[in-house]
Amino acid sequence: MKKLIVLLALAACRTYPDLPVTEKSQSMRELNAHMRGTAPAVAQNVTAQRIQNARAEPQDWLTYYGAYDGQRYSALDQITRENITRLRPAWQFEFGPIGVIPNPATYSFEAAPIVVDGVMYVSGWDGYVWALDAANGDLLWQYQHAIPLDTPMCCGNVNRGVAVANGRVFFATQNGHLVALDATNGKVAWQTGFADVRAGESATAAPLVVKNLVIAGASGGEYGVRGHLDAFDMATGNRVWRRYTIPAPGEPGSETWSGDSWERGGGTTWITGTYDPELDLVFWGTGNPGPLFDDTPRPGTNLYTDSVLAIDPDDGTIRWHYQFTPADVWDYDGVNENILFEQDGRRLLAHFDRNGYLFILDRTNGQLVRVTRFGEQVTWGDIDASGRVTTRIKPTREGVTICPGPAGAKEWPHAAYSPRTGLLYAPTIDACATFRLVPQQFREGMFYLAGEADVRQHEQSGQVKAIDPATGRQVWSWKGKHPMVASVLATGGDLVFTGEPSGHFNAYDARTGELLWQYQTGNGIHSNPVSYSVGGKQYIAVPTGWGGWVEGFAPEMLGAPRGTSLVVFALP
Amino acid sequence: MRKLSLAFLACAATLLTSCEYVRLLRPSVLKQLNPRVVRLVNELPEVDQPNEELVARLFAHGGLGHAQRDGDGVYRARIRVPAGQYIWEPAIIVMERGGELELDFSNHDPFSYHAALLPNNGSRELLMLPAHKRGTARMRLDGPGYYFFGCPVANHAGRGMLGLIIVSGDAPATAKLDRPKQPRPKRVEAIDPKRTE
Numbered sequence: 001m002k003k004l005i006v007l008l009a010l011a012a013c014r015t016y017p018d019l020p021v022t023e024k025s026q027s028m029r030e031l032n033a034h035m036r037g038t039a040p041a042v043a044q045n046v047t048a049q050r051i052q053n054a055r056a057e058p059q060d061w062l063t064y065y066g067a068y069d070g071q072r073y074s075a076l077d078q079i080t081r082e083n084i085t086r087l088r089p090a091w092q093f094e095f096g097p098i099g100v101i102p103n104p105a106t107y108s109f110e111a112a113p114i115v116v117d118g119v120m121y122v123s124g125w126d127g128y129v130w131a132l133d134a135a136n137g138d139l140l141w142q143y144q145h146a147i148p149l150d151t152p153m154c155c156g157n158v159n160r161g162v163a164v165a166n167g168r169v170f171f172a173t174q175n176g177h178l179v180a181l182d183a184t185n186g187k188v189a190w191q192t193g194f195a196d197v198r199a200g201e202s203a204t205a206a207p208l209v210v211k212n213l214v215i216a217g218a219s220g221g222e223y224g225v226r227g228h229l230d231a232f233d234m235a236t237g238n239r240v241w242r243r244y245t246i247p248a249p250g251e252p253g254s255e256t257w258s259g260d261s262w263e264r265g266g267g268t269t270w271i272t273g274t275y276d277p278e279l280d281l282v283f284w285g286t287g288n289p290g291p292l293f294d295d296t297p298r299p300g301t302n303l304y305t306d307s308v309l310a311i312d313p314d315d316g317t318i319r320w321h322y323q324f325t326p327a328d329v330w331d332y333d334g335v336n337e338n339i340l341f342e343q344d345g346r347r348l349l350a351h352f353d354r355n356g357y358l359f360i361l362d363r364t365n366g367q368l369v370r371v372t373r374f375g376e377q378v379t380w381g382d383i384d385a386s387g388r389v390t391t392r393i394k395p396t397r398e399g400v401t402i403c404p405g406p407a408g409a410k411e412w413p414h415a416a417y418s419p420r421t422g423l424l425y426a427p428t429i430d431a432c433a434t435f436r437l438v439p440q441q442f443r444e445g446m447f448y449l450a451g452e453a454d455v456r457q458h459e460q461s462g463q464v465k466a467i468d469p470a471t472g473r474q475v476w477s478w479k480g481k482h483p484m485v486a487s488v489l490a491t492g493g494d495l496v497f498t499g500e501p502s503g504h505f506n507a508y509d510a511r512t513g514e515l516l517w518q519y520q521t522g523n524g525i526h527s528n529p530v531s532y533s534v535g536g537k538q539y540i541a542v543p544t545g546w547g548g549w550v551e552g553f554a555p556e557m558l559g560a561p562r563g564t565s566l567v568v569f570a571l572p
Numbered sequence: 573m574r575k576l577s578l579a580f581l582a583c584a585a586t587l588l589t590s591c592e593y594v595r596l597l598r599p600s601v602l603k604q605l606n607p608r609v610v611r612l613v614n615e616l617p618e619v620d621q622p623n624e625e626l627v628a629r630l631f632a633h634g635g636l637g638h639a640q641r642d643g644d645g646v647y648r649a650r651i652r653v654p655a656g657q658y659i660w661e662p663a664i665i666v667m668e669r670g671g672e673l674e675l676d677f678s679n680h681d682p683f684s685y686h687a688a689l690l691p692n693n694g695s696r697e698l699l700m701l702p703a704h705k706r707g708t709a710r711m712r713l714d715g716p717g718y719y720f721f722g723c724p725v726a727n728h729a730g731r732g733m734l735g736l737i738i739v740s741g742d743a744p745a746t747a748k749l750d751r752p753k754q755p756r757p758k759r760v761e762a763i764d765p766k767r768t769e
Contacts, residue, residue: 016652019678023707025690025699099689099696100720100734146691148717148739176747177714188694193744198716199751201743226751242749263752444754 029142029186039131039140042117043183044167048211051165052277058492059533061115064161064206065414066530069340070274072416074531077492078538083571084495084507084517090539090570091137093122093130097564101126102149102174103157108547109564112161112206112487112528115541120532121169121183122543122566123159123206129171131186134541135534137568141186145173152200152445154222155549160272161206161528163214166234170214172203178216178232190237194218194230200445201225206272210282210313213240217269221287221333224448227267227305229284231316241316245269245286245304252318253303261298264442266290267305271335271412276347279364281319282311283349285335293329293395293451294437301326306334308351310366320366324353329394330380330435331406331453337414338363339424343470350469352415352426354408357383360469372472374465375409376430395435395451405433405460406453407553411485414528418490421510423466423475425496427484429553431460456555464488464498464506466513476513483554486525489540497540499525501557505542505567523563541568634663634735639673646672646710651735653679653686653701658731660721669741670715678706686728691719691737698724715739 029035046062054060054067058075065072079087101107107125114121120134127145132138147157151174162171168189169181176195181188194216195201200223207216213231221227227245232238246265247253257265266289273284289298289305306325309318324334332354339350340363349363356375361368368387380402381391393402407429415426433453440450462484466475486499494510501524507517524546531540545564550557595601639647647668652661667673679686679701690697692711699709713719716739723733742748 016654016678016680019680019704019706021676021706021708023677023700023702023705025688025697025707025709027692027695028689028698029695031698098724099722100729142695144695146693146696146711146713146719148715148719149736150717173714175714175717176743186694193714193747196743196747196751198743198756199748199754201747224754228749239746260752263754442755443757446757 032139035139035142037141038185039119039183040117041167041184042119043164043169046116046165048165048209051209060117061113061530061532063114063163064112064208064272065274065337068275068277070337070414071339071341071419071490072414072487073418073490075492076531076533076538078533079491079495079540079571080493081495081509081516086571087507087517087540087569088572089519090568092568093132093137093139093566095124095128095130095564097126100149101157102147102151103153106156106547106549108156108158108526109543109545109566110158110160110527110548111543113530113541113543113566114162114164115530115532116164118534120541121162121164123162123171124564125157125159127173129162129169129181129186131183134532134539143181143186145177145179147174148197151175151197151202152220152223153202153204154219155552156547158204158548160204163207163209165209168234170207170209172205172207172216174202174204176201176203176218178207178214178237180237192232192237192239195220198445199223199225205270208272208275208282209234210275213313215273215282215313217272217284219268219270221266221268221270221290222292222447222449223445224264224266224290224442225268226263226265227269227286229269229311229316231313243311243316243318245309247303256300256303258299264290264448265298265302265305269335271337274338274340275313276340276363279347280313281363282313283338283340283363284309284311285333285338287333287335288328288331291440291442291448291450292331293435293449293453295327295329302328306332308334308338308349308361310363322359322361322366322368324351324357324359325355326389327391330355330402332408336410336412339415339417341417341419341469348469350417350424352410354404354410355380356404356409358467358472370472374426374428374467374474375404377403377432378409379403395437397437399434399436401432401458402435403432404429405431405455405458405552407431407549411553413485413526414487416488416490416496418510420492420494422468423510424469425488425490425510426465426467427486427488427498428463428465429460429483429485430462431455431483431553432458455552460554460556464496464508464513478508478513478515482557485553487528489529489531491531497529499527499529499542499544501525501546501554501560503544503561505529519569521565521567522561523565524557524560537570539568539570541566634659634661636664636666637662639665639667641668646674648674648676650676650678653677653681655681656683658728658733660733660735663735664738665735666738666740667713667715670713670739672710672712673737674708674710676706676708677701679703684728685725686723686733687725688721689724690721713737713739716741716743
């Protein structure tokens with residue numbers, strides 16, 4: 001007995017000989033001797049005014065969508081329908097993660113690279129930001145924010161990009177901090193927390209620089225959060241305003257909620273907005289209400305979920321709103337891009353919604369100009385020409401087939417607009433799902449779905465569709481084997497680029513939809529291709545790296561190769 | 573003889589108390605004894621005898637330690653690598669809130685050199701740990717949440733050299749602002765679908 005007690009005591013109170021401290025840790029970024037460590041001070045000269053005039057410098061891709069209008073159009077025209085078959089990889093940036101990462105099965109490379117005067121700034125999964133030489137892919141500097149393993153990211157360890165202005169690179173970390181880096185060396189200038197991970201919030205969207213502000217959206221609509229958009233002073237990181245997307249009792253729109261359901265109302269802001277400098281309005285989409293699939297705890301239309309909000313950037317006031325899916329029970333977030341364009345002297349906004357309809361709004365006042373269906377199978381309900389919504393099928397306890405599935409007829413990857421052809425180009429999903437109610441109580445930080453939508457038993461495919469915004473009519477379409485879930489890029493060479501889950505990166509004739517060129521990148525594409533030029537040479541860059549909420553939009557591709565590679569193409 | 577027995581018992585009690593075995597006898601701990609965990613401990617030797625220690629280690633290894641906040645505001649904790657076991661001791665470090673953390677590692681394992689790959693805002697840190705060497709790593713973490721650290725040498729992480737840094741507390745006030753307080757999960761009871769029909 002005595003022996004046992006002594007052994008137990010020794011085992012629990014083990015002592016070690018003291019050793020002198022001789023070793024010191026090193027930063028992993030310093031253990032890459034090939035990294036230059038600094039970037040040219042090109043971002044010093046990026047002002048809000050210069051971003052406003054981004055169209056005047058097609059050699060750069062200055063902001064998330066290329067320009068404030070969200071058109072994802074590059075006027076560069078060196079690569080054309082005639083020479084596209086000679087397009088070849090110019091360089092490739094590959095970054096394999098080591099160590100355990102949050103959501104290891106779902107990390108994905110989704111960013112839109114920003115390019116300023118030959119320097120590329122791009123963000124990745126797990127807190128990474130890299131500055132690269134845009135002409136040859138050399139790594140200039142690297143930053144990684146430490147992301148906790150338990151960060152509540154519903155749909156992937158992803159980040160969609162950075163914003164660059166006044167010598168700084170701004171990005172939102174997955175654990176909800178907005179970080180400003182020195183654009184020359186990647187060192188932190190300031191950081192501030194803006195999304196509550198304990199409440200189920202996270203951050204994945206690229207911030208938007210408007211005037212002296214950095215505007216950041218947050219994620220977490222699956223966790224019963226109260227959505228918000230936050231604006232910070234670009235120089236100091238001090239908050240200028242927060243705009244909740246769900247009104248509190250007494251505020252306009254609060255009559256569309258009952259009891260305390262507004263506290264868990266959702267309406268998150270997880271995709272970057274667009275901006276009209278002349279109207280001085282930011283257009284930002286909002287996500288699904290909470291709980292996701294069951295509206296009994298929240299009778300009403302649930303403003304401002306699944307809406308576009310026209311926001312005054314000076315104080316966050318909502319000037320007007322348009323709700324695409326009232327009382328949503330299908331996960332049809334209204335976050336998709338709001339493309340700004342002019343037609344017949346009118347200032348318009350085009351929005352391909354997940355609910356399968358293309359909305360054209362007058363962006364001066366939010367009035368509906370035209371609504372047309374672009375989804376192949378749309379059974380949840382109808383929207384007539386006046387915009388009136390009629391619900392047809394809601395999720396049931398037993399389960400019921402409803403189209404489109406929870407990722408919608410178009411997921412977040414963005415459409416493009418070419419001012420040369422006057423056409424919109426959208427990546428679409430043709431899929432249905434079995435929607436089923438599952439009773440659930442609310443607990444903060446846990447999924448607040450009250451149901452599920454299973455896509456597996458249904459066939460999936462996708463298309464690239466060219467649509468005339470003047471009529472809503474389809475001009476051409478190209479059908480893919482799988483859902484199309486990469487953003488479209490339109491160029492001055494009358495080409496349209498996008499990627500496939502198979503890893504193919506494709507170029508189409510913008511006027512006819514003919515597939516002109518294809519390159520197998522090796523990894524599924526779920527990102528934002530961009531175009532820029534250095535030294536007079538046009539490049540097309542596409543991050544590849546399959547992942548994200550694959551079971552929601554392409555479950556047949558859950559086993560497809562994952563990767564973390566940025567591939568850049570040019571003519572020889 | 574009786575005095576000797578009493579002294580022995582007192583000594584044993586002191587050792588036990590200081591080594592925390594006695595605290596396992598608290599009613600609050602006993603009532604949490606989970607039959608599934610007890611079964612796991614009992615059955616593991618039968619399930620995979622050669623790897624019994626390794627499998628157990630991956631889930632409950634090395635113990636837990638608290639980082640102490642020093643006068644300079646930096647949290648500090650010591651971690652050792654014992655001989656021939658492929659574990660961090662402790663394997664879980666708790667910080668009461670985010671900030672700067674300095675970990676002091678010493679490798680007492682003559683069987684292998686090790687290294688620690690650590691989380692840090694800016695870039696992961698790497699500390700090489702040759703046998704019978706000691707070193708420090710400084711990192712900055714936001715929290716709340718838990719962060720991985722591990723040994724990137726050979727298959728050491730797979731054999732048990734995985735660790736966590738747990739940053740306790742809440743999200744920063746700048747993130748929370750004015751959201752009403754919500755119910756948080758302690759133990760979520762399953763809902764009986766029949767009951768809620």
